[in-house]
Amino acid sequence: MSEARDNILKRLRGNRVSYQPPRREAPPARDWSVAQRIEHFTQCQRAVHGEVHRVPRQQWINWLAVELPKRGLQRTLTGTGEIGEQLAKLAIRGIDLCRYDSGIETWKSELFSGIDVAITSARCGIAETGSLVLWPDPDEPRLMSLVPPVHIALLEADSLYDTFAQMIEAENWSQCMPTNALLISGPSKTADIEQTLAYGIHGPKQLITLILV
Numbered sequence: 001m002s003e004a005r006d007n008i009l010k011r012l013r014g015n016r017v018s019y020q021p022p023r024r025e026a027p028p029a030r031d032w033s034v035a036q037r038i039e040h041f042t043q044c045q046r047a048v049h050g051e052v053h054r055v056p057r058q059q060w061i062n063w064l065a066v067e068l069p070k071r072g073l074q075r076t077l078t079g080t081g082e083i084g085e086q087l088a089k090l091a092i093r094g095i096d097l098c099r100y101d102s103g104i105e106t107w108k109s110e111l112f113s114g115i116d117v118a119i120t121s122a123r124c125g126i127a128e129t130g131s132l133v134l135w136p137d138p139d140e141p142r143l144m145s146l147v148p149p150v151h152i153a154l155l156e157a158d159s160l161y162d163t164f165a166q167m168i169e170a171e172n173w174s175q176c177m178p179t180n181a182l183l184i185s186g187p188s189k190t191a192d193i194e195q196t197l198a199y200g201i202h203g204p205k206q207l208i209t210l211i212l213v
Helices: 002-014 034-047 057-070 082-088 108-113 164-170
Strands: 051-055 075-078 096-099 117-121 124-126 131-134 150-156 182-184 206-212
Touching: 034 051, 034 124, 034 206, 051 057, 057 082, 057 150, 057 206, 075 082, 082 096, 082 117, 124 164, 131 150
Parallel strands: 051 206, 075 096, 075 117, 117 150, 150 206
Antiparallel strands: 124 131, 131 182
């Protein structure tokens, strides 16, 4: 039995062929202008029920001060980074600010049932697919964009790329790929139940992107 096995393995080893994977060239960039990227990103997001607004860079807090009370979004979650710091300095009427400054074990129930909206930054965006790219970190943990019913992301217009390939090259992912990146292309949705598309089953029902121009 051992001799027969050795003969079989010898024949298999002798039939080995070298394999060279085909070289794949990255797709060419679209070469869009910033305005074209914004327009295409907006169209893609709106096609899947995302909401996009172009806001002057210095006025995003004013937008929140008007829109959050109007929409009944009172309990607002921020991280401990720059966005949270700026909002914490202001007492905006109708907004009850909550900071993600402790471990989830101590306030899990509040996060899942007591938060109306979370506000995060976006590392960058992909115009071709209407996708946001988030890099969660201790200042903005990933649950901020995955749990609350409404997620508002702040995206710098200059951080929009044409394609995914262009983004990973410009962001140097080959050398410093993030350990946890989120690509978000619209509100949470599923069609598992009777093949009927439903929103907000596994995450936010609404995704609002503020493009800072």
